Each structure stands twice: as structure tokens, then as C-alpha cells.
Amino acid sequence: MKTAEIAQRYLDYFEKNDHTIVPSASLVTDDPSLLFTVAGMVPFIPYLTGVVPAPYPRAADVQKCIRTNDIEEVGHTARHGTFFQMLGNWSFGDYFKEGAISYAWELLTSSESEGGLGFAERDLWVTVYQDDDEAAELWQKIAGLPVERIQRLGREDNYWSTGQPGPAGPCSEIYFDRGPAYGREGGPAVDDNRFTEIWNLVFMQYAITNVRSKIDFDIIGDLPAKNIDTGMGLERVAFIKQGVDNMYETDQVRPVLDRAVELSGRRYGADHEDDVRFRVIADHVRSSLMLLSDGVTPANDGRGYILRRLMRRSVRAMRLLGVDAPTFPELFAASRDAMKDAYPVVETDWQRISQYAVAEEETFLRTLAAGSTILDLAVEDTKKTGGSTLSGPEAFLLHDTYGFPIDLTLEIAEEAGLSVDRAAFDSLMLEQRNRAKADAKSRKRAFADQSVYRDFRAHGETVFTGYTDLETESRVLGVLVDGVSVDRARTGQVAEVILAETALYAESGGQVADKGVIVGPGYEADVLDVQKPVPGLISHTVQITTGEVAVGEPATTVVDAANRRAARQAHSATHLVHAALRDTLGKSATQAGSLNRAGYLRFDFSWGQSLSPQTRSEIEEIANNAVRDNLEVTTRVLPLDQARELGAVALFGEKYGDTVRMVDIGGPWSRELCAGTHVSTSAEVGLINLVGESSVGAANRRVEALVGLDAFRDLAAERAIVSQLTSSLKTPRDQLPARIAELTASLKAAEKRIAQFEARALADRVPQLANTATTAGRVRVVAQSIGAASSADDVRSLALQIRDRMGEGPAVVALGATLGERATVVVATNDGARAAGAKAGALAKVAAAALGGGGGGRDDVAQGGGTDAGALGAALDAVAAELAAQGE
Incomplete structure (x- = not known):
């Protein structure tokens, strides 16, 4: 049974049982505590925690996930993969334990001809939390499982929580017995290699506090609504149903492995170390493909660093298999063909994806060459001094600064008859990991803080009126000081203010937040920032300048009109520059990020080389011609699919709902999905002055521009400089370049003569x-x-x-x-x-x-x-x- 068929059977079954089928969220998550969607439940966290009311009582999905905390296990076990797909069914205060167990058992054990997965009942075992008598009894009642195939485990294995105060509950896991060839008898409590977990049912029913560790916390009572959160590993089910030994040999992964075998000339199954490398390549190439398809690009930090690490581990593995030449064009193409039926974007966006992949491999191969040179010198110096050990700091420098893998350092050192001070290297790596953990912990606290917004979000979404109004009357729903909900904030304090309506734009889509004030009876507050801490809720960070802001009081948001006007100009100019880039360079010059604020725009796009001065001038001219033509700017709210059919450009990695806002400038010439504020006609932009173009990573470029009055001021400053030069050099403006070149040549000649005199003077001192x-x-x-x-x-x-x-x-x-x-x-x-x-x-x-x-x-x-x-x-x-x- 193909992987895609398993997923479709799952969705069909739950759709038949009245579940809303939800498309997979992006691998890039909004959760501030996470870099990626690491589990199927991540997109549903706002609903499970009650911060945002669930839009449906029950749902099912196939969620893309990336998890790299066990990256060293990839290739060594049957089930560890960095990219995986989680089949999930969810209940938000609807059915509970009995429903979840009934659905899982029926789908697993129904015959394939009836639309089920056809597992034999005798091969399935379950575990339950040690004190969950209810779940154990339901498994006997619904599935008829004998007591010996229902094993009770402790909190470490069968209790779920976020690791923070909030919702939690016992869980029940379903295991498949792979047979005596894979391990010992005795069930999953004895051997979790033979008995492979395929489905986890979380019964989210309690609220916990005082979380001291994963297994040490206080249960303070029942949740207002009991939820079901389940996850079945698609890759795990696939390798069982396809009769192969591990996930790397399934139909969506094996093609990459096979292509790596062909490129290396080695045989899969002949050598354990080579087999691990083949599996690492198959996993990491697929993971990299999926990350690139969701808009992540290689970088030295954050999400981009994880992607870069996956890609470079793949290159390293191919090198250890004896392949030094580029292989990504073929490996990524093999993964594309295996994944395109499930995720068409990997084919439709192939040009952009392959551009990044090829550029990253070329960059790393150059890095390996440079690192090898540095390592060779270090080996030579060590030998000359009579040493036999390469220092740990030198190995760490190669790893941390040059991206040179420690395995490669060990290999080259060993070939030279040297060892590496691995203890010192590991100590430095531990220090780096501890710094990373501290950073992750600070991000994790942000997730815990989101619960404070639950009651405010329960009032509904914040209404944004700023598309048409610069002032809006509302009322104060909540006030937060230092992350704690309070009834009022006083003069001098910095606070978050939650309103029912607002005319102030919250930072998103590259556009920075509005400036302005919030005023009410006896108080005034300067707006410092406007954000969306949870979906649908707008929060204003303010400093109280007069009086005090209290919950329930009237409030009027007043937008700084001049700043908003300039911000609209910059945002619309961003769309014009994007359209001009696509006109000039082609559709492969896709947006990779932007920032626009009053008078300034920054636009990142996928492109592998610098722009010539002529190309920059052409882009600038096209964009300004669009300003001159006074094109109409219109917005429409319509279904996402319809917007895509109309050719609307979407930002890769951006998350869109079923309904989107589409901005047209001059009809289809510039058509993008965008929630920002814009001018009414392109002439209002005024002027666009491209002031910079630079690299921001492999296959990524950045243009910067000044807009409107800021653009004019910059050009006026340049005019003043030119005027000063013409006066000082007594040279007409059109002859300035030649005159400056003449002076530069004279200066260089003079410097050369001075250097000769100095060298002669030094030589005279030799005796x-x-x-x-x-x-x-x-x-x-x-x-x-x-x-x-x-x-x-x-x-x-x-x-x-x-x-x-x-x-x-x-x-x-x-x-x-x-x-x-x-x-x-x-x-x-x-x-x-x-x-x-x-x-x-x-x-x-x-x-x-x-x-x-x-x-x-x-x-x-x-x-x-x-x-x-x-x-x-x-x-x-x-x-x-x-x-x-x-x-x-």
C-alpha cells in the first residue's frame, strides 16, 4: 500500500465520520517557542489550550513535521526521520476516550476492501497510563484485547503535556508486533524495536501547574472541555504495510536512496556504515526539499541553519561514499518525483527549490575545499612540532566557523596518523549547545505567556478598521503589565492594551506597525508597538503619558496619518519593485522576504548573481514608470484557490487562511496576496530610488530603496554633492567621472613613488x-x-x-x-x-x-x-x- 494511499484512506475514514478535513499547516510555525512544526498538534495548540475558540468540533489532517533533536539517530534505527507526516484526528470538547479508541481500532483493523488499513488484531498491542483504568477497560470492551496485551506505563511514557502549566492528560499508544526476528517477546514495555509504536491517543482532560519536570507536576483539576489529540506516524505505517524494514525503504524515500547508490557505485546492504550514510542522504534530501518548498532558505542561524545542516550532512555522507562531485541536481529531482503527488508544490516550484539546493551544495563544496586546506596546515604544524594530536579548539574552529564536519576532521587526521582531542572538542560543543538551549528556553517561555490572552480572544477577533479609517472608537478589553493581566495601568507604565476594534496596523507581511496614540476619558497613551500575539487578536504596547487606562473604559485609536501615508507608499512600492523584478529577471525571481516602513523598503528575492548597474536601472525605471502611469490599486477578499487561479503571487512560507486579501496594481501586472495597507493609485507612491543591492545568502539577493519624500531627499543630497564636486574640481558635471579617474590615477602613482622611497629607506637600514x-x-x-x-x-x-x-x-x-x-x-x-x-x-x-x-x-x-x-x-x-x- 503506497504512502499516499494510506493517507487518503485515513482522511476518507474520518471525513465519513463527520470530521472537518484540515490541510497541512506549513513546516514554519507561528509558535514562538518552536522553529518548526515538530508535531501534528502544533497547528492546533491555540484550540487545544483554549486561547482561540476551535472553528470545528472535530477535525482530521495529515500534517508535515520536522524534528531534528534525534538527528544523530537518523539512519541507525527503523523509524527516526527528520521529516515525517503525522496523521491526526482531533476533538475539541466533542467525543472523548471511547470515541477515540473506537475510531482508531476500527480504521486499523477493518479490511482494506472496506477502506481500512487491514492490520491483524493479533499483531496489535496497546499501552495506557498506569492509573487510567477507564482506558484499559475501554480497550477490552471495544477491541476485545486480552489484559496481557494492554500494558500500563508511567508518566515518562504515557502522559502528555507541553512541559508548561496548562492542559495535560494520559495517553494510550498502539503498537505493532513486527515478529520475533526483530526482538524479544513481552510487548512494548520490553522491546520497542520489535513492538513499533504507530498511533498515540492523547486524552487531554486535566490542567497542571508547578511543572518541575516531564514527570513531576501538580494536577489542579479538570479542563472545562476535554479534548482528543491523536497522531499516527504515516511513515511507520507505510514501512509496515509495504513489508520493508524501515522508513527509508518506503516509496516516498527509497528513490533518493537508490539514486545515491547509483551515483556512488556502492551497494546498499553490503556495509553497515555505508547503509547508514545512504539512509541519512535519503532522509535529509527529502527533509531539505520540503523545507525549501515551505519557503525556508539556507542561512547561518534559525530555521535556515537547520536546513543548511541537513543539506551539508547529505553532502558529507556522499563524500564519505566516495562522491566529491555535485549530486543535488539528481538527488533532489529523485525526491521531487517521489513527493510531487502528495505535495504538488515541489514540482510547481521546482525552479526556485533547485536553485537554492544547487547553490548551497556548490557553496559547501567550496567550504570543504577551504576547510581541507586549513586542516592540512594544522596537521602539518602538529607533525612538525612532534605532536600526535590535533587540538580540540582547532577542530571546533573548523566545525563552527567553516562548517567542516567533525567526522571529516577525524577521518583526515586519522589518514595523517594523528588523533583529535575529542574531549576538548566535545566540551566546546557542549558549551555551544547550552547556549542554544538557553535561547530555546527563552523562546519556550513565550509560549507559556500566550495563555494570558485566552479570555481576551474569547470575545472574538479584534476588528481592524484601518483600511478605511484612521480613528476608531472602541473599549478596553484587557490590560497587561509585565505579562500579567491587571485592571488598569497608570501614568509612566508600559502596558499591553487589548481593544475590541482598532485602526492601528499590527506588524505583519513585512509592514511595520503603525505609530499613533490611544486616548480615552482622562488618559492618553503613546503606541510603541502593535502585534498579533495569537491568531485573530491585536495587542497594543503603549506607554501611558496621562491618567490611567482601565478595563472597560472607552478607547479611541488614532493613527499617525503622515507615518501611515509614508508606510502605504513604501508597501505599494514594494509590490511595484517585485513586479519590475519579475518583468526584468523572469518569474523565478520570487520574493523571499520584505520589510517596509515609512520612506523605506527592503526586498529579498531568489537570484543567484548580483545585478548589473544596467539591470538595476531597468528595474528602477519600470517601477517608476508604473508610478507615472497612475495605475489603480484595488483589493479583493476571495477564496485562496480562486486567488491562485487568478495568478496572485504568494510569499513562500507565509500562512494563508481559506479566505485571502488580494491586492492588484494595474490589474494582473502586480497581483499579490497581502494584508497590508496601500495607496489608492500608484502615483501616490511618488518616487522610488534604488539605493542598494547585495547578497543575503546563496541564491538570495536584496534590493533596498527609498520611497516618496525620502527618495527625493536622497537624490537632492546627491545633487548637492555633485554640485560641490563640479565647483571644487572646476569641471562640468558630465566630465566628473573622467576627472575623478584622472585624479585617482595620479594619487596611485604618487603612492607608488612614496612606497618606493620608503622601501629604499628601509633597505638602507639593513646593514x-x-x-x-x-x-x-x-x-x-x-x-x-x-x-x-x-x-x-x-x-x-x-x-x-x-x-x-x-x-x-x-x-x-x-x-x-x-x-x-x-x-x-x-x-x-x-x-x-x-x-x-x-x-x-x-x-x-x-x-x-x-x-x-x-x-x-x-x-x-x-x-x-x-x-x-x-x-x-x-x-x-x-x-x-x-x-x-x-x-x-
């Missing part, structure tokens, strides 16, 4: 400095300060000239100089000195330590430096002392 040589240990040494120097290269050149003048006997030259506020020391050794044990790199480190800095280099020439220029004499003395000690 004098060479004559200062003294004996230290077994070598002759020149250790002198030459005062201020224009560059370190000059000091290096002088040191080498002195070394050559000193003849063939063991000689060391250490020259100190000041470069601005810093001090530098260059050390040069000849063959005789090195034979006597004098290494330039080690001596440079000695000097740098005295200067409060660092240094090193090759054995023949090296450099060190620091900020303590006053210690230059001491640094040179330290070099001489070190040489003397070596001669003892």
Missing part, C-alpha cells in the same frame, strides 16, 4: 640593523624595534633582507614595529637556526603573548601582534630569552 646582532644560545639574533611602519609587509621584507645579510650561520631576526595603535613582531629564521631548534612560529607566539595578543606561522617566517604597543621592547627581549633558553 646597520644586521650589525646589532648578538648571540643567544646557539644562534645569532637581531631583536630590534624599527619604530612606526606603514604596513606589516614592510616589516616582513626588512626582516628577510636582514636574515639574508647575516650569512649561513644560525641566525634569527625579530623586528618590532608599531602599526597605528597596534604593535607587531615579525620573526625570520634561516636553515641553520631551524636546524638548531629555532622555529619562527613558536617565537612569534612568545612575542605576541607579551603584547597581549596572538601570533604564529611557518617555521621560516611568522608574525605576532597585540594591542600593548608599550610592551614592544619586552616582546623582543622575550624572543631573545627564549632563544637563550633553547641553547642551554
Whole structure:
């Protein structure tokens, strides 16, 4: 049974049983405590916690998920995957334990001809929470399971909570017995490899508080409404129904594995380590494809870092399989073909997805080449000093700064006959993980804080009137100070104010929040920020300037009209620039993010190379021509499917409801889904001035522009500069470029002549400095300060000239100089000195330590430096002392 068929049977069954079928939410979640949708219940959290009223009493879905906390297990077990699909059915105060158990058992055990999944009853086991007698009795009553196939487990295994105060409850898990070939008898309590969990039924019925750990908390009573939250792993059911050993061999994953086998020339099933690598590649390529399809792009932090890590682990695995050439074009195409029936977007958006994938692989292959060079030097230095272990900090630097995998470092070091100080490396990695955990914990607290909005959201959605009005009368539904609901806030306090209606725009879709005030009887408050902390609710962060704001009081929101006008100009200009980019570069130049505020816009788009000045000018001209043409700007609210049929452009990764707002500028020329505020005609934008274009990652570019009066002011400033130049240089404006080029050439020639004079002056000092040589240990040494120097290269050149003048006997030259506020020391050794044990790199480190800095280099020439220029004499003395000690 194909994976897609299993999913469809699930949805068909629950639709027949009066469940609303909900499409999968994006892998990118709004939950501030999470980077991704890590479980099927994440999109339903607002309903399960009661913060937002559920729009339906019961629902079912197939939810895309990404989870990387067990990434090291991928490829080693049958069931661990970073991307997975969770089949879920949900009840919000409707049916409870009996209904959930009945539905699960019927679907699992009904024959395939009846639309079920056809599991044999004898192969199914269940676990229940140790004190949940009700669930155990229902399993006997509904399924007829014998007591020995109903196992009771503790809170660690069979109790669900968010890890925060709020809803919780016991759960019951359904397991499939894979047979004696996979492990011991005795049920899931004994062996969870043989007995594979396929479905978890959560009975959300209690409220908990004082959460001290996953298993240590206080139950304070029943929830007002009991909910059902279930999740059945689609990949787990698929590998069982398809008769294969693991999820990597199912129909949606195996094609990537097979293509990796073909590219590597190795056989799957012949070697355990190779098999793990093949499975890692199959999993990670599919996960990366799905993340890219939901708008995530490779980056060095956040979601983009997780994607980059998955992609780079895939490249690394292919390299360990002996493939150094690019493979993503073929691997990603294989995953696309396997997934396109379930997720058509991977095919319709293939050009953009493949562009990012290919660019990231090319970038990482260059990184590997650079990292290999750095590692080779580190190996060489370690061997030269007689060491046998590569330091942990060097391995960590390669991993953290260059993205060079530790496994690759270990492999190359081993080939060179060296080990790696893994304990030091692991210690540094632990420090980094602890920092990441602290950051995640701070994000997790944000989720806990959302519960404070439940009562306010229960009044319904906040009505936004700002599309048509700049002032709106309302009433205060709630006041929060420091995250706590209070009845009032007083003069000087910063508070959150919740209103029934507002004319103030909450930050979203790239448009920053409105500025303005909230006024009422005897009070006034400056608006600092406007956000949507939970879906459908708008919160105003304000500072009370006069009086006090109290719950129940009238309130009028007043928008700063000038700021709103400029923000509308910038947002509409963003749409014009987007349309101009697509006109110029083609439809593959898709939006990857934007920011617009009064007078300014920033627009990110997928493109693999910088824009030429001519292309920038063309984009700017097209956008300004649209302004000149005074195109009508219209908005429509319509079903999402209809908007897409009309060609509306959507932002990748953005989440849209069934009904959307579509903004047209000039009809279909610019047609986008957008909830922002806009001008009524394009002429109101005024002027668009592109002021910057840059890279923001592989295959991602950014343009920046000033809009309206800000654009005019910038051009006026440039005009003033040009006028000043024409006056100072006594040159007509059209001849300025040639005149400046002439002056630049003259300046370079003068600088070259000055450098020649300085080099000659330094060379003249060679005999004098060479004559200062003294004996230290077994070598002759020149250790002198030459005062201020224009560059370190000059000091290096002088040191080498002195070394050559000193003849063939063991000689060391250490020259100190000041470069601005810093001090530098260059050390040069000849063959005789090195034979006597004098290494330039080690001596440079000695000097740098005295200067409060660092240094090193090759054995023949090296450099060190620091900020303590006053210690230059001491640094040179330290070099001489070190040489003397070596001669003892």
C-alpha cells in the first residue's frame, strides 16, 4: 500500500465520520517557542489550550513535521526521520476516550476492501497510563484485547503535556508486533524495536501547574472541555504495510536512496556504515526539499541553519561514499518525483527549490575545499612540532566557523596518523549547545505567556478598521503589565492594551506597525508597538503619558496619518519593485522576504548573481514608470484557490487562511496576496530610488530603496554633492567621472613613488640593523624595534633582507614595529637556526603573548601582534630569552 494511499484512506475514514478535513499547516510555525512544526498538534495548540475558540468540533489532517533533536539517530534505527507526516484526528470538547479508541481500532483493523488499513488484531498491542483504568477497560470492551496485551506505563511514557502549566492528560499508544526476528517477546514495555509504536491517543482532560519536570507536576483539576489529540506516524505505517524494514525503504524515500547508490557505485546492504550514510542522504534530501518548498532558505542561524545542516550532512555522507562531485541536481529531482503527488508544490516550484539546493551544495563544496586546506596546515604544524594530536579548539574552529564536519576532521587526521582531542572538542560543543538551549528556553517561555490572552480572544477577533479609517472608537478589553493581566495601568507604565476594534496596523507581511496614540476619558497613551500575539487578536504596547487606562473604559485609536501615508507608499512600492523584478529577471525571481516602513523598503528575492548597474536601472525605471502611469490599486477578499487561479503571487512560507486579501496594481501586472495597507493609485507612491543591492545568502539577493519624500531627499543630497564636486574640481558635471579617474590615477602613482622611497629607506637600514646582532644560545639574533611602519609587509621584507645579510650561520631576526595603535613582531629564521631548534612560529607566539595578543606561522617566517604597543621592547627581549633558553 503506497504512502499516499494510506493517507487518503485515513482522511476518507474520518471525513465519513463527520470530521472537518484540515490541510497541512506549513513546516514554519507561528509558535514562538518552536522553529518548526515538530508535531501534528502544533497547528492546533491555540484550540487545544483554549486561547482561540476551535472553528470545528472535530477535525482530521495529515500534517508535515520536522524534528531534528534525534538527528544523530537518523539512519541507525527503523523509524527516526527528520521529516515525517503525522496523521491526526482531533476533538475539541466533542467525543472523548471511547470515541477515540473506537475510531482508531476500527480504521486499523477493518479490511482494506472496506477502506481500512487491514492490520491483524493479533499483531496489535496497546499501552495506557498506569492509573487510567477507564482506558484499559475501554480497550477490552471495544477491541476485545486480552489484559496481557494492554500494558500500563508511567508518566515518562504515557502522559502528555507541553512541559508548561496548562492542559495535560494520559495517553494510550498502539503498537505493532513486527515478529520475533526483530526482538524479544513481552510487548512494548520490553522491546520497542520489535513492538513499533504507530498511533498515540492523547486524552487531554486535566490542567497542571508547578511543572518541575516531564514527570513531576501538580494536577489542579479538570479542563472545562476535554479534548482528543491523536497522531499516527504515516511513515511507520507505510514501512509496515509495504513489508520493508524501515522508513527509508518506503516509496516516498527509497528513490533518493537508490539514486545515491547509483551515483556512488556502492551497494546498499553490503556495509553497515555505508547503509547508514545512504539512509541519512535519503532522509535529509527529502527533509531539505520540503523545507525549501515551505519557503525556508539556507542561512547561518534559525530555521535556515537547520536546513543548511541537513543539506551539508547529505553532502558529507556522499563524500564519505566516495562522491566529491555535485549530486543535488539528481538527488533532489529523485525526491521531487517521489513527493510531487502528495505535495504538488515541489514540482510547481521546482525552479526556485533547485536553485537554492544547487547553490548551497556548490557553496559547501567550496567550504570543504577551504576547510581541507586549513586542516592540512594544522596537521602539518602538529607533525612538525612532534605532536600526535590535533587540538580540540582547532577542530571546533573548523566545525563552527567553516562548517567542516567533525567526522571529516577525524577521518583526515586519522589518514595523517594523528588523533583529535575529542574531549576538548566535545566540551566546546557542549558549551555551544547550552547556549542554544538557553535561547530555546527563552523562546519556550513565550509560549507559556500566550495563555494570558485566552479570555481576551474569547470575545472574538479584534476588528481592524484601518483600511478605511484612521480613528476608531472602541473599549478596553484587557490590560497587561509585565505579562500579567491587571485592571488598569497608570501614568509612566508600559502596558499591553487589548481593544475590541482598532485602526492601528499590527506588524505583519513585512509592514511595520503603525505609530499613533490611544486616548480615552482622562488618559492618553503613546503606541510603541502593535502585534498579533495569537491568531485573530491585536495587542497594543503603549506607554501611558496621562491618567490611567482601565478595563472597560472607552478607547479611541488614532493613527499617525503622515507615518501611515509614508508606510502605504513604501508597501505599494514594494509590490511595484517585485513586479519590475519579475518583468526584468523572469518569474523565478520570487520574493523571499520584505520589510517596509515609512520612506523605506527592503526586498529579498531568489537570484543567484548580483545585478548589473544596467539591470538595476531597468528595474528602477519600470517601477517608476508604473508610478507615472497612475495605475489603480484595488483589493479583493476571495477564496485562496480562486486567488491562485487568478495568478496572485504568494510569499513562500507565509500562512494563508481559506479566505485571502488580494491586492492588484494595474490589474494582473502586480497581483499579490497581502494584508497590508496601500495607496489608492500608484502615483501616490511618488518616487522610488534604488539605493542598494547585495547578497543575503546563496541564491538570495536584496534590493533596498527609498520611497516618496525620502527618495527625493536622497537624490537632492546627491545633487548637492555633485554640485560641490563640479565647483571644487572646476569641471562640468558630465566630465566628473573622467576627472575623478584622472585624479585617482595620479594619487596611485604618487603612492607608488612614496612606497618606493620608503622601501629604499628601509633597505638602507639593513646593514646597520644586521650589525646589532648578538648571540643567544646557539644562534645569532637581531631583536630590534624599527619604530612606526606603514604596513606589516614592510616589516616582513626588512626582516628577510636582514636574515639574508647575516650569512649561513644560525641566525634569527625579530623586528618590532608599531602599526597605528597596534604593535607587531615579525620573526625570520634561516636553515641553520631551524636546524638548531629555532622555529619562527613558536617565537612569534612568545612575542605576541607579551603584547597581549596572538601570533604564529611557518617555521621560516611568522608574525605576532597585540594591542600593548608599550610592551614592544619586552616582546623582543622575550624572543631573545627564549632563544637563550633553547641553547642551554
